[in-house]
Amino acid sequence: MNVDGYINNRFSFDGYTSTKISFDNNTSSWVMRSLTNPELNASAAVVDYPIGIHTWKVNSPDGVQDMELNLNACDDLSDFTCRDGACVPIRARCDGSDDCNDATDEADCDRIILPENYKHERPPVASAGRKLAKIELSIDIILVLDVAEIESKVEYQFWLTLRWKDARITFKNLKDANFLNTVETEEAKKIWYPRILFYNTRAKQETRVIR
Numbered sequence: 001m002n003v004d005g006y007i008n009n010r011f012s013f014d015g016y017t018s019t020k021i022s023f024d025n026n027t028s029s030w031v032m033r034s035l036t037n038p039e040l041n042a043s044a045a046v047v048d049y050p051i052g053i054h055t056w057k058v059n060s061p062d063g064v065q066d067m068e069l070n071l072n073a074c075d076d077l078s079d080f081t082c083r084d085g086a087c088v089p090i091r092a093r094c095d096g097s098d099d100c101n102d103a104t105d106e107a108d109c110d111r112i113i114l115p116e117n118y119k120h121e122r123p124p125v126a127s128a129g130r131k132l133a134k135i136e137l138s139i140d141i142i143l144v145l146d147v148a149e150i151e152s153k154v155e156y157q158f159w160l161t162l163r164w165k166d167a168r169i170t171f172k173n174l175k176d177a178n179f180l181n182t183v184e185t186e187e188a189k190k191i192w193y194p195r196i197l198f199y200n201t202r203a204k205q206e207t208r209v210i211r
């Protein structure tokens, strides 16, 4: 989209192929016209420039419908377009900090997509040659809090790490830094995860989903 001229005290725009956009004083709205199809046009009741996402009323031989269109000058490959039309580097998308003035780079940052037939109570299918899905478990002891020989009791603080593959899940919005790829609690509740019962403990604790 290029600046094409100056109409009704506002710049007008020339699309890359066959569209012109200009302000209409009579209707106080922006009008988009097709140069190849005179029956196709759209209008948006925006007083300021219609940059970013706006609802356009599209008129065509098939009827009238409202559509959200995004006018911007962002690079399709290297930029994310904020709702207000501003451009930020694509790496700023879902990185945990607001880069767009309207914070839309941090909107809809879900991490997982599940198929419709996903059942979180069913474990993933085992890989070829295995009967059950493989789960890797590791425990890093952070601190020994107490050792009571008479009571035959020890008390630890530890990190428990579980790793498994679930081919049913598609991940999105992933970043290079792992700490930015946390699946939030509500999303985590939707997927299957292994439950570990610490049988030889006083309360027989079980793992819970936290993140």
Ligand SMILES: [Ca+2]
Binding pocket: 092, 093, 094, 095, 096, 097, 098, 099, 100, 105, 106
């Ligand atoms: Ca961001």
